[in-house]
Amino acid sequence: MFRSECGxxxxxxxxxxxRKLSRQYIVILLICFFSMLANAESTGxxxxxxxxxxxxxxxxxxxxxxxxxxxxxMNAMKAKYGNKGLIIVAVNNDLEKEEGMAxxxxxxxxxxxxxxxxxxxxxxxNVQAMPASFLIGPDGRILHRQVGxxxxxxxxxxxxxxxxxENLKSKTVRSRQ
Numbered sequence: 001m002f003r004s005e006c007g008x009x010x011x012x013x014x015x016x017x018x019r020k021l022s023r024q025y026i027v028i029l030l031i032c033f034f035s036m037l038a039n040a041e042s043t044g045x046x047x048x049x050x051x052x053x054x055x056x057x058x059x060x061x062x063x064x065x066x067x068x069x070x071x072x073x074m075n076a077m078k079a080k081y082g083n084k085g086l087i088i089v090a091v092n093n094d095l096e097k098e099e100g101m102a103x104x105x106x107x108x109x110x111x112x113x114x115x116x117x118x119x120x121x122x123x124x125x126n127v128q129a130m131p132a133s134f135l136i137g138p139d140g141r142i143l144h145r146q147v148g149x150x151x152x153x154x155x156x157x158x159x160x161x162x163x164x165x166e167n168l169k170s171k172t173v174r175s176r177q
Contacts, residue, residue: 045114045121047140050087054143054164055136058090059122062103064130070149071107077161078111084165091116093130135160138168 047055058074060067071090078088088111092100097115104113116122125134128147135144144160 045089045091047136050136051140052138052168053085053087054138054161054168055134056086056088056161057125057134057136058088059093059116059125059127059130059132060090061092061130062094062099066149067103067131068107069151070131070133071109073149073151073154073157075108075110077158081161081165085168086161086165088112089114091121093117093119093122093127133157135164137164138171 045057047057056074056077058070060070074088074090077086082088090109090111091114092103093116094100094103095117097117100113100115114121119127121127125132131147131149133146133149134142135146137143143164146157149157
């Protein structure tokens with residue numbers, strides 16, 4: 001930190017005027033700020049990285065019974081629609097990464113897994129229960145939101161994906177003409 005001739009910190013004068021703040025308070029503020037940045041970047045998910053694609057963003061936990069059924073279904077959707085523009089990203093919200101890893105040993109994932117122990121993404125998407133899935137369009141907007149997973153509803157879930165991919169395909173064809 002730079003000090004002026006009178007001994008005041010330039011950063012403190014600029015940000016807080018002439019109010020006197022203790023160094024401890026400033027250090028705490030800086031630690032909070034940088035830890036928020038680190039948490040935001042630690043998930044590794046930015047919807048802008050998937051521009052032009054259809055993304056199924058799924059929030060799951062190792063303790064979630066419905067997630068045991070959704071993983072085989074997501075593998076099947078990836079196999080069926082992956083080459084047509086579907087990206088599947090599953091976000092784990094276990095407090096301990098080891099619990100999520102143990103789940104993945106039993107329930108294989110042929111799609112991207114992101115760890116979100118601090119609930120950064122879960123808060124951003126306002127996840128209230130698990131599993132929670134968001135079908136995101138090529139422009140980054142949420143097309144469909146699904147809470148829970150019911151085996152009997154798999155065809156309906158797939159239909160949402162198929163419609164989104166068909167719309168993506170028709171937009172791509174129109175833009176080429």
